[in-house]
Amino acid sequence: MQNTIERKVKGKILTLLILKAILITLALLLLGDLISTFLYHVPEHVFGKFHAAVHHGKNRNFFHYAVLNRNPLVLFDGFLGALPYFIFIPWFWKISPFGTVIGLILGELHVIWRHVSILEWKTPEPIARICDRLYITTPERHWLHHQDAMVAYGDIFTFYDRPARAWLSWLTSKKKAIRSLVRDQTNASEQLG
């Protein structure tokens, strides 16, 4: 009797631990991609040149894109993109260290996987279909972003693409407005002077 109760309690604790780990893994990937896309990736394409030069340049190889080389600039762009995944570690670690570690490993593996297109990789049809259902970015889809920085946002999750593109065009319009305001003011002060 005692043993059965003990076993049941242990079973419940184990289920709870697994559930917590799954939730933390998901939360880390979802929030990391959200913040990385909206606060780093899209603004960099509008206002910066760094990410575009480092991550979208021609004649790059797989090791470059997958941040597997020692070039400090590549590592720095990779670090800025990955920072949003790291900021949650102190909180998530308290809830589930296992889920946090799995989330970070999966995030890192996805960086490598989404850049294998350059190695002439073709995602097997069943896997591509599963990714499509789960809104997960495949290497083929991420490659579209490398070819055209206006499309295919969302490093890990494809559902960030639409809002990211809306955010991109809003920021671009604000940048244009600021530029023309500055130009008008310079013209006006030149005329006055």
Ligand SMILES: [Zn+2]
């Ligand atoms: Zn990339």
Ligand SMILES: [Zn+2]
């Ligand atoms: Zn980009």
